[in-house]
Amino acid sequence: MSNGRERILQRAVKEIEDGMCVNLGIGMPTLIADMIPDEVDVMLQSENGLLGIGNYPHADHVDPDLINAGKETVTTKTGASFFDSAESFAMIRGGHIDLAILGGMEVSETGDLANWMIPGKMVKGMGGAMDLVQGAKRIVVIMDHVNKHGESKVKKSCTLPLTGEAVVHCLITEMAVFHFTDHGMELVELQEGVTMEELKVATEADFIVKSSSLNV
Amino acid sequence: MSNGRERILQRAVKEIEDGMCVNLGIGMPTLIADMIPDEVDVMLQSENGLLGIGNYPHADHVDPDLINAGKETVTTKTGASFFDSAESFAMIRGGHIDLAILGGMEVSETGDLANWMIPGKMVKGMGGAMDLVQGAKRIVVIMDHVNKHGESKVKKSCTLPLTGEAVVHCLITEMAVFHFTDHGMELVELQEGVTMEELKVATEADFIVKSSSLNV
Amino acid sequence: MSKVISSLAEAVLKVRDGASIVVGGFGLCGIPEKLIMQLKEQGTTDLTIYSNNCGVDEWGLGLLLENKQIKKMVASYVGENKVFEQQFLSGELEVELCPQGTLAERLRAGGAGIPAFYTATGVGTEVAQGKEHKEFNGKKYIMEEGIVADFAFVKAWKADPFGNLVFRKTARNFNPIVATAGKITIVEVEELVGAGELDPDEIHTAGVYVQHVYAGQNYEKRIERLTTSKEA
Amino acid sequence: MSKVISSLAEAVLKVRDGASIVVGGFGLCGIPEKLIMQLKEQGTTDLTIYSNNCGVDEWGLGLLLENKQIKKMVASYVGENKVFEQQFLSGELEVELCPQGTLAERLRAGGAGIPAFYTATGVGTEVAQGKEHKEFNGKKYIMEEGIVADFAFVKAWKADPFGNLVFRKTARNFNPIVATAGKITIVEVEELVGAGELDPDEIHTAGVYVQHVYAGQNYEKRIERLTTSKEA
Numbered sequence: 001m002s003n004g005r006e007r008i009l010q011r012a013v014k015e016i017e018d019g020m021c022v023n024l025g026i027g028m029p030t031l032i033a034d035m036i037p038d039e040v041d042v043m044l045q046s047e048n049g050l051l052g053i054g055n056y057p058h059a060d061h062v063d064p065d066l067i068n069a070g071k072e073t074v075t076t077k078t079g080a081s082f083f084d085s086a087e088s089f090a091m092i093r094g095g096h097i098d099l100a101i102l103g104g105m106e107v108s109e110t111g112d113l114a115n116w117m118i119p120g121k122m123v124k125g126m127g128g129a130m131d132l133v134q135g136a137k138r139i140v141v142i143m144d145h146v147n148k149h150g151e152s153k154v155k156k157s158c159t160l161p162l163t164g165e166a167v168v169h170c171l172i173t174e175m176a177v178f179h180f181t182d183h184g185m186e187l188v189e190l191q192e193g194v195t196m197e198e199l200k201v202a203t204e205a206d207f208i209v210k211s212s213s214l215n216v
Numbered sequence: 217m218s219n220g221r222e223r224i225l226q227r228a229v230k231e232i233e234d235g236m237c238v239n240l241g242i243g244m245p246t247l248i249a250d251m252i253p254d255e256v257d258v259m260l261q262s263e264n265g266l267l268g269i270g271n272y273p274h275a276d277h278v279d280p281d282l283i284n285a286g287k288e289t290v291t292t293k294t295g296a297s298f299f300d301s302a303e304s305f306a307m308i309r310g311g312h313i314d315l316a317i318l319g320g321m322e323v324s325e326t327g328d329l330a331n332w333m334i335p336g337k338m339v340k341g342m343g344g345a346m347d348l349v350q351g352a353k354r355i356v357v358i359m360d361h362v363n364k365h366g367e368s369k370v371k372k373s374c375t376l377p378l379t380g381e382a383v384v385h386c387l388i389t390e391m392a393v394f395h396f397t398d399h400g401m402e403l404v405e406l407q408e409g410v411t412m413e414e415l416k417v418a419t420e421a422d423f424i425v426k427s428s429s430l431n432v
Numbered sequence: 433m434s435k436v437i438s439s440l441a442e443a444v445l446k447v448r449d450g451a452s453i454v455v456g457g458f459g460l461c462g463i464p465e466k467l468i469m470q471l472k473e474q475g476t477t478d479l480t481i482y483s484n485n486c487g488v489d490e491w492g493l494g495l496l497l498e499n500k501q502i503k504k505m506v507a508s509y510v511g512e513n514k515v516f517e518q519q520f521l522s523g524e525l526e527v528e529l530c531p532q533g534t535l536a537e538r539l540r541a542g543g544a545g546i547p548a549f550y551t552a553t554g555v556g557t558e559v560a561q562g563k564e565h566k567e568f569n570g571k572k573y574i575m576e577e578g579i580v581a582d583f584a585f586v587k588a589w590k591a592d593p594f595g596n597l598v599f600r601k602t603a604r605n606f607n608p609i610v611a612t613a614g615k616i617t618i619v620e621v622e623e624l625v626g627a628g629e630l631d632p633d634e635i636h637t638a639g640v641y642v643q644h645v646y647a648g649q650n651y652e653k654r655i656e657r658l659t660t661s662k663e664a
Numbered sequence: 665m666s667k668v669i670s671s672l673a674e675a676v677l678k679v680r681d682g683a684s685i686v687v688g689g690f691g692l693c694g695i696p697e698k699l700i701m702q703l704k705e706q707g708t709t710d711l712t713i714y715s716n717n718c719g720v721d722e723w724g725l726g727l728l729l730e731n732k733q734i735k736k737m738v739a740s741y742v743g744e745n746k747v748f749e750q751q752f753l754s755g756e757l758e759v760e761l762c763p764q765g766t767l768a769e770r771l772r773a774g775g776a777g778i779p780a781f782y783t784a785t786g787v788g789t790e791v792a793q794g795k796e797h798k799e800f801n802g803k804k805y806i807m808e809e810g811i812v813a814d815f816a817f818v819k820a821w822k823a824d825p826f827g828n829l830v831f832r833k834t835a836r837n838f839n840p841i842v843a844t845a846g847k848i849t850i851v852e853v854e855e856l857v858g859a860g861e862l863d864p865d866e867i868h869t870a871g872v873y874v875q876h877v878y879a880g881q882n883y884e885k886r887i888e889r890l891t892t893s894k895e896a
Contacts, residue, residue, distance in 0.1 A: 089765030124743030165788030305533030340511030381556030
């Protein structure tokens with residue numbers, strides 16, 4: 001794992017509090033599961049119909065009837081329950097999931113998220129992402145701050161098709177952490193070793209700095 | 217049981233066919249359950265969350281957790297299932313119940329039904345009747361042809377607040393059986409010993425007589 | 433992370449005058465009898481209650497009526513209660529009658545984040561008055577809105593410490609949907625089982641909907657219409 | 665009144681060219697593999713399929729794609745299939761992408777007689793284009809319509825002769841709602857049990873939704889992403 005990615009994940013796991021029900025998106029967010037400290041007791045939800053995802057199974061205990069939303073074989077933890085897809089999204093859309101951590105392609109300064117489609121490339125579909133961003137109580141997006149061409153993914157406004165409008169509560173990149181409030185996008189943390197100058201250069205979006213809340 | 221009532225019930229039970237899922241309304245329709253011949257295998261639905269109502273329990277086997285929609289203690293028959301109220305009405309409103317037999321206060325010649333409320337009297341509520349008349353595949357109403365003052369309950373148009381508009385498929389009284397078709401209300405049977413003259417006098421509604429279909 | 437509470441008093445104390453509560457049960461079957469009694473004892477008033485029925489005189493929600501704690505009742509059938517009739521006729525009690533299937537679906541919708549849906553139930557009747565109408569495939573429907581209340585009072589058969597619930601027979605009725613439609617859901621059960629004792633495939637309500645679980649004792653489970661047969 | 669059939673051929677024969685089918689499963693988990701294979705063998709074309717995914721090359725609904733039987737696909741995620749990509753880019757295959765929760769709710773609504781409902785999902789995105797918008801409590805929602813198809817293809821774990829179904833673990837997924845949304849629902853199961861062997865409280869889908877039940881054998885249950893851990 002790259003250093004930047006590791007930094008993002010280490011910061012993201014701190015968003016998870018004891019007693020929460022959490023949905024971790026497919027891909028990078030799924031990696032957070034293994035990093036949750038033992039003393040933080042959470043129920044991970046999988047939108048294909050499971051609350052209480054456990055570890056990956058030992059090779060002898062693989063069950064094709066037991067997968068997560070990323071279609072990986074998993075196990076259940078004590079207290080788990082199964083349900084159908086309508087019930088699963090009732091749970092999500094009804095505001096019963098405390099936190100969803102999702103990957104992003106672009107986030108705008110107004111909290112718009114684009115994470116499902118790149119025009120011109122083959123469309124794969126939005127899966128449950130559009131439901132999660134509208135339904136979960138808190139939406140945390142984790143992504144690289146810039147793309148491989150060095151362009152900012154933290155935009156004034158998204159250029160890619162949206163997953164949701166003004167839905168992001170918190171953005172975590174390898175450079176910084178932002179909150180989205182009524183006043184706008186607010187820098188709340190700089191990642192270790194990142195200077196404000198570097199951040200400003202790498203960020204297309206306008207953001208507020210409340211020095212009181214910032215551990216620089 | 218009065219002779220008229222017995223006649224209505226005997227005729228109503230013939231509407232029930234082998235393999236059907238049937239909802240019997242509270243009151244007189246509930247009495248039909250006991251009259252279904254053994255060779256006619258049906259599943260009776262109770263809107264409080266049971267498909268497969270059995271007989272009334274023996275006094276030793278009464279279970280307060282097992283009642284029908286009339287709040288009577290019941291049992292289950294083999295193949296029964298329990299579900300919640302939303303699922304129960306999904307079943308009803310989604311058109312999965314083959315037949316509902318309901319009591320009536322008034323039926324109009326266009327198939328309107330009034331069976332839940334008499335203005336000026338204490339309102340008790342519609343319960344599941346408005347759902348049943350819109351949802352079940354076939355609605356059979358059973359009622360006395362005239363009220364205690366001798367006035368026709370089979371009306372040109374209902375005077376009481378409606379349960380549903382153009383919802384009745386079949387009306388069974390102690391005098392006759394009517395079907396409601398695109399052409400109007402059609403007499404399909406005279407009950408034994410009732411003359412066409414007597415029927416016309418007792419019926420405010422206009423109805424069609426198709427002699428070919430009528431066993432007079 | 434256990435949701436088990438050893439007394440209802442503290443949880444019910446959160447219910448303040450003017451609160452809205454969705455309450456499980458059908459007739460007297462599967463009603464949260466301990467929660468109702470605790471609320472009676474507490475004396476909270478001006479309540480808006482959503483429940484299929486309103487109990488009978490001296491039992492179930494009838495206890496709260498008698499005690500004049502209910503301001504507004506939303507139900508599908510309320511015919512078993514003299515106190516209800518008196519308070520309704522005197523104008524003390526506001527009543528909204530809602531078809532049973534519509535009430536069930538409104539609760540499910542509220543719990544599922546659906547603000548409104550269309551149904552044929554009630555079209556052409558008093559229920560449709562003032563509601564938005566819309567046609568789909570040539571058939572008329574009316575719009576009904578989801579219900580979310582401040583509290584949900586639920587009666588289940590079994591629960592584990594995570595708040596996972598299993599219901600028994602027709603005592604299930606409105607309880608699972610009511611559990612989803614409260615901002616704070618308090619559940620009373622007959623039996624509390626240990627973590628891991630419920631098969632994840634047999635759980636009717638996932639713990640995510642439940643804030644507090646209380647194990648009640650000596651359930652009365654009154655029967656409204658005892659009907660028996662001589663044949664076995 | 666048994667709904668058990670001893671071969672799928674006759675039941676699937678009712679599916680004619682141009683039919684619409686709702687199909688259970690999530691990825692390759694809980695898919696009706698025997699029904700799909702029977703439909704492939706039968707060669708019926710111009711199908712409209714509603715299913716969360718479209719299988720992979722050479723398995724699941726991918727078999728019908730490969731065989732050019734699907735005209736239109738409604739799904740939430742279709743990223744695992746090269747044949748899909750080819751047919752989509754060439755314009756042979758019509759695709760409607762639908763958010764997963766909206767797809768699930770549309771199926772449930774269709775089965776429950778609800779022609780349409782409002783949801784926040786998709787507001788402000790391409791999904792909302794051309795859809796009716798409405799505000800509730802200051803928040804924007806879009807209207808989505810229920811789905812009812814000519815046929816439902818369902819995979820369950822156990823069934824009894826009445827068509828009562830029990831599902832296993834996450835193979836439940838879309839299957840119970842799909843079962844409600846077909847005019848004719850055909851179910852394949854791993855185990856057929858005798859009348860009365862299922863506890864009425866543990867049944868996930870009541871037999872009222874099911875027309876035919878078939879006991880399949882030698883289920884392949886392919887795994888898309890085998891992921892294991894060395895820790896137990």
